[in-house]
Amino acid sequence: MKSGFVSIIGRPNVGKSTLLNNLLNKKVSIVSSKPATTRLKILGILTEERGQIIFVDTPGFEKPKNELGKFMLKTIFSSIDETDLILFLIEAKGWQEEDEEILNTLKKYNKKTILIINKVDLISEKTLLLPLIDESQKKFSFLEIIPVSALKDKNFTNLIDAIFSYLPDNLNYNNKSFNEAELFFPKEASTNLSQEYIFAEIIREKVLQKTYDEIPHTVAVEVEEIKPGGKNKEMVVIKANIILERENIKSILIGKDGNKIKEIGKEARQEIEILVGRKVYLDLWVKVIEDWRNRPDIFRKFGYGNI
Ligand code: GDP
Ligand code: MG
Secondary structure, eight states: OEEEEEEEEOSTTSSHHHHHHHHTTTOOOSOOOOOTTOSSEEEEEEEETTEEEEEEEOOOOSOOOSHHHHHHHHHHHHHHHTOSEEEEEEETTOOOHHHHHHHHHHHHHTOOEEEEEEOGGGSSOGGGHHHHHHHHHHHSOOSEEEEOOTTTOSOOHHHHHHHHHHSOBOSOSSOOSOOGGGSSSOTTTTSOOOHHHHHHHHHHHHHHHHHTTTSOSOOEEEEEEEEEESTTSOEEEEEEEEEESOGGGHHHHHOGGGHHHHHHHHHHHHHHHHHHTSOEEEEEEEEEOTTGGGOHHHHHHTTOTTO
16 A cells, blocks of 8 residues: 655646546545645545545645745745655646746755647647656756646546555555555545534544444534634634443543543544644544434434445
8 A cells, every 4th residue: 555645736727636536536625724734634535445645735835925934935845754755736838936936945855747739729839848848857856757738638647647656655564455544534534524424433433443342333423513723713613522322331431530531532633633733622522322323313423324
């Protein structure tokens, strides 16, 4: 299995959004947050049998207009360090000054980079691309140079193959079969999964990890509310309920002096913070709903409508 974080970089209008949307077949991105200090803002996820590509946003490749801008640029660039691969876009009409500037910044990071020459539909002859490819090869040791039309192409197999080939092989080398446990996100994540569902899954995973086999897999998590919070609405407040089937397992989940539930909350919160790129206040409650798994009215509410 291969999976990793990929950022799409290029000057405005070069076709980044178009490419991303078409790679993901117009499926919506799962989490969108607009904080200035984004670490890894996730734009979309592409999952296949062979693994998972997580496209992240790394804004800030425009020139900073003031000191605050410069400061923010620093924070934003730090997110580059956390990505596995960069897709750098230019247009088929050739290198522009702004492209060169971005490349100069990129060079400092020395990250694995694929150059994408976009909008090839706008040039009359494919042979005209050859000198551009030559010129590009001299500028930087791009892993590959791939011409596309983000707008017109129907299939991006070449590009997707290339991306997968440079992503890290994670965890389990021996197990060649599809193993969802090795993915960063559930395999459905590139669809229009709600934030509620994703946050609930993170919390549920922590519950199961922290309670091992003491708590059977009959725990559901319901995210009741997601809203901005904090003085300047800079935080995300998430109210969630952990739903148990029976009263007698409640004490296992809560732990001595509430230690277990605190750990669960802390770990889930940290993971969600990475996802949304902001501070999170996780308001976690434990509820007992007798026999919830046999009650469609209840489990549908928890997002298990299809089982
Ligand atoms: P971004 O600013 O880099 O995200 O660029 P966008 O994806 O918003 O694209 C900017 C403009 O270029 C839009 O009008 C797109 O329709 C157009 N565009 C993007 N890719 C292509 C392409 O492959 N061919 C053509 N002809 N136009 C494209
Ligand atoms: Mg865009």
